[in-house]
Amino acid sequence: MLRIPCPHCGERDYTEFRYGGDASKTRPAHDERDVRAWHDHVFVFTNPRGPHREYWQHVQGCRQWLILERDTATNAVGTARLARDGTPA
């Protein structure tokens, strides 16, 4: 059972969360019309075997979208922060 450390609610089972995929990608600007930019954002993945920065929403808790560090090779869970605070540099 993945256990996700929600900054608001503490460590919880991953089943309380909704997965939101790769959080390392930068969403194009809202008025960006370049198809390639949106294509790469929506459809192309790095899909690393190793450290992965990803979105999870605590749907059964505080409803906040989090950015979680997790290793896809081991499922080892690192830290989580609120997505609204932006990604760390």
Place this chain on the structure above:
Amino acid sequence: MSGGPHRLARGGRIDRDRPIRCEFDGRPLAGFAGDTLASALLANGITLVGRSFKYHRPRGLLAAGVEEPNALVTVGDGGRTTPNLPATTVEMRTGLRARRQNGWPSVDVDLGALNGWLAPLLPAGFYYKTLMGPRRGSWMWYEPFIRRAAGLGRAVHERDPDRYDARHAFTDVLVIGAGPAGLAAALAAAAAGAEVLLVEQDSALGGSLLAAPVTGSLERWRSQLETAVRSTPTIEVLTRTTALGAYDGRTVALLERHDHADPDPDPDRGAARETVVTLRARAIVTATGAFERPLLFADNDRPGVMLASAARTYLNRYAIAPGRRALVATCTDAGWLTALDLAAAGTAVTVVEQRDEIAEPLVAAARGAGIDVRTGAMVTRALGTRGVAGARVESRASGRAQRLDCDVLCVSGGWSPTLHLTSHTGRKPRYRPELDAFVPEDWAAGDFGAGAVVGAYSSAAAVESGLAAGRAAATFCGCVSTADPPTAPTAPAEADEPTALAAALPPPRRGRGRTFVDLQNDVTVKDVALAHDEGYGAVEHLKRYTTLGMGTDQGRTSNVNAIATLASLGARGVGETGTTTFRPPFTPVSVGALAARSVGRHFRPIRRSPLEPWHLANGATMIEAGPWLRPWFYAWAGSDVGSAYREEMRLVRSGVGVSDVSSLGKIDVQGPDAAQFLNRVYVNGFAKLAVGKARYGVMLNDDATVLDDGTTARFGEHRYFMTTTTAQAGEVMSWLEFLLQTAWPELRVQVVSVTDAWAGMSVAGPRAREALERALPGVDVSNDALPHMGVREVVLDGVPLRVLRLSFSGELAYELYVPATRGISLWEHLLAAAAPLGIKPYGLEALASLRIEKGHVAGLELDHRNTLDDLGLGKLASGDKAYVGRALRARPALQAEDRWSLVGLECLDAGARLRGGSILFASGDAIAGHGRGYVTSVTFSTVLGKTIALGLYQGGLRHRGEEIVCAFPLKGETVRARIVSPMFIDPEGTRLHV
């Protein structure tokens, strides 16, 4: 009562004051509380307990625990029939009914044994090489025979009457296994201040110590250990509890069994047969011990060939003499302990030891006990058919062989640490030659091992390692011990058992008889050699090609012997060959326990409208709509949906009806930037929506497929009320939150789901306004005060009420929202006040049909594949503002003119019916391939008096007026239809603006 002719007069851990009679193969079987079915069988001299999977060879008890490969029985009757249970794990209890399996006509006289004669024709994987001809598909002719022959026990198709439960738990330190190591680990962790959960699959605590004589010092010590554990309040002990699997996050799934006392627990009293526990531990001590391995020699599967540790268990724990004349074949000191105990119980014993050099005290003790000792010798074949009658023993030095008589042949070929649980989380074991065993390595943080699983084989060493592991685990949890170094009750000298061993010798390659590596799946040394010859020598290939280790015992007693056999064939060494991956569960677990309470109506939670009690009391037939239950149709309109929905439609088109729309998603959107936010997420403009107005809107996904549609009303400067479809409510909510929290955190907007806060009802029909005027006299619902798409918020008798003039049906209609708890009273009030107008409720089928007449898209059109333009909604999109999905909407394939897009269809063939899922063709097309579109939704239009449909058609309404063909080859039907506007009624919308 004696509890069986082979029962010793004294000793054992059985309760002689509680005799138990159960039923075995239809005959009574006597035993005592504390017995297993296996021990009761042995006590009664029943040694032929099963037939093997492939060759139907007679088989007896090899083991005394979960590793038993042979003695599988079926327990229970009717819906409680449970096949394939190892008799060694079935506790004796009153009312138990068990039977042997896999023999025909019986296990005693089994014609399947003829397979044994065919064995040379049926080597491992023979089916890959034959049963293919004469024609393609011939396998289908052979397969039923194979399937009937395979499959161990027989299951029934009756509903299981028992209940199962699930619970969640947390602990600091989980200790798995209550042998000496686990008991010590629990004591040490608790002494350091940790909360401890100790789980043990057995019914008693002590592990390997339970096989020691009950009168000796080891038992006294075990008892002290148990007392210490039981009297520590911070140690919770769960017996009859199996750690099924270890998962990420130091989560361990446990299975608690409750049916040891009563095989038929009363489900009506809520008694659960088993409980699955999802346990999250901060640290884990794995103290799961080790399984003994048998030796490889010809006919090593005969009933009476038994692990030495099992023989010792039957002798000391169950007070059974497994034989009168025992031969102990061993390459470990452990075998000698069995020999000594057997001798002490009066059994004539011969030890056949593969090693030349044995610790002198052991030899002296054995000689002193009158044991016939043969060192440097090995058993090459077991003699006897339905039971062991002797063994062929060969001297390693001289090669001379002789026959020794025996009626039980105890084997001890080394130990295999129980590394299943550590393997579950991906920890690779390492081969340690001095132990001739794979031992878990590469422990993760917070994971600790103790006892035999890490090679600490003697009881004293196990306790030492348990103390260290328990203390380390507590420290890992952050416990700071103030106590002295933890201690356990002092071990007696006997706890320092001799543990020397040597790797077992490979089996002789020549000679008669078959040497079994995997007893349950009938895999022999010859099969392993065959696999090796054919290039299936990698352990994963060997397993898959021969099925070795794939049985219900998961190869506990066969895995290492198979690897050693491979190594002896000139492959790589045991360590390099490696072991296969063990998968959860550790022992098989009933599917019902895993499903626990989520069965029947409780399979998935039901979402219910606050108005549901009224519907049920007033003749509604309900239907599943995703997780919701919604009224499908009402009894007032008819007894079956086909006639009722038409009656309900007529009512709405001619008078007034009311329907429950509480399941619609409802989202409050508030904040200074709410208008801008909505303007971004909807394709159409929301920036200028006036207070007191609502607007229909469509949202796209980033990839420009349609996410959802609905209306949003503006009740205040910064206050909006959004409705979504029932199906997409959750998706939309998360999506809005995602955008606000990740993409546009600068927007000052909050969204909150209020779906469950409001009851919703739609009052529709030409007389809807009259109905509202009667029901809500204080609210001005005139066309001037509340025009089409107008909304207002009032408080009536202290109850907030939202009135939105929106229409899904195409009629004059209002959606009313009140707090959920006031839903029924408003609903009843409406019906009563507007009763003179003939108001009645209408259900989901009529709702869905009314919208088809009006050409509104819904679930069947909104299938994630369609774009805005496909649904005829392209003109909604504002050209000059950005909205989610705009960029990718511009992709050429999404703008192609021949995309399948929304059309209306009218049936042209009188008496024929259009069907949902029909494939559309232009007239003149060959009726083949994928067509030019399909029918999404069909209904009978009461207004038009004929069947109409919505569909998607290549090029859409550019083909308006054309006659096309709707093919439904599944029923052999083709029907002619005409493409028309999807707005079948009132395309100008005059009915909406009255």
Place this chain on the structure above:
Amino acid sequence: MTERYSALALARHALTGARWPRAWRRADPKPHYDVVIIGGGGHGLATAYYLAKNHRVTRVAVLERAVIGSGNVGRNTTLVRSNYLLDGNTQFFEHSLRLWEGLSHELNFNVMLSQRGQIVLAHGPSQLDVLARKGNVMRLNGIDAELLDRGEVERLLPYLDFSERARFPIHGGLLQRRAGTVRHDAVAWGYARAASELGVDIIEHCEVTGFLREGDRVIGVETSRGRIGADRTAISVAGHTSQVAALAGLRVPVESHLLQAFVTEPIKPFVDHVISFGAELFYISQSDKGGLVFGGHIDGFNSYTQRGQFPKVQTVAECAVALIPSISRLRLLRHWAGIQDMTPDGSPFIGRTPLRDLYLNGGWCYQGFKATPAAGWCFAHTIAHAEAHPLIEHFSLERFLDGNGYDEYGLGNWTYRQ
């Protein structure tokens, strides 16, 4: 050389005690091949076989990091069927099923295709309409399909939950009689043996660590066993697609997810068909050995760990009991996970890549196993002719750029939701 398999051959070996030859040759890497295929799974081996058989390209190497067949071909739930909706998919998977139907004879290796029929259940009228659409398309493409109402389903499968207690009552179903199961490992071994016989080198324990490049052209691979040159190089590594493609500097629309599979203890014949639940993604069949095999939904987040999460085990068990209440008493024997290469639209990529002479076959989502013969067939054609086989043209790597996503399941373009 390989010896032909038959009952007679078995009898001869039984009588003489003669040893069987290796099923496939042990091969060491040569300096250069016409085609190097990365990945010794079902798809890679099938591709090698059809390159040799159909296109006479025999200087082919299959490079496998571990041992052949150790990935998804040996972890899946063994289902084969051709009940597909979208134009292109229907024909491709029917081609695959036809190849399955002749495969044991083609390879002289019994892959035990068991055409026991698959029934997909509908739990409401509109769900049945969706199935009807698919069934109609199948019939219009010459594929067998039958639409069943509730009563017909009950006659066929009386042990499903037709009681009042069912949370999602059964409304009907779609039956494809030609669908069924195949002995999965045998597919890898059978293709390997047949390919080896035609001269293909199957090189195990050979991990690709890089690509040899000449400008935008790939001219071979760097491996744990040295450099291997190739006129054409093909990637066929399922869940590891992103990793291997990254070695060539490519990012692809693939995420690696966990898909679990489950088997119960063996029992006597209990379920004859393949049955797919309609309320959630769940399906069940019984293997020849007697175990009930279950499959479900992906665990739902990227992972390469090849082990599943326990809540998903419970979810699948719940589905099993909801579908067939009597399963409650049976015991789950094992569960395991494969790394599934998920794509945004649920459809694969098979064809050329932006790099010359580098080909890619991956992103099969839930359908990799049943696609094996046709994927090999079409991929081999594509590699041999440097041009996409007509059956796979729509599976291009660039399809999302022009908006040609291929969403068979109507689940939307999000890998982790599918």
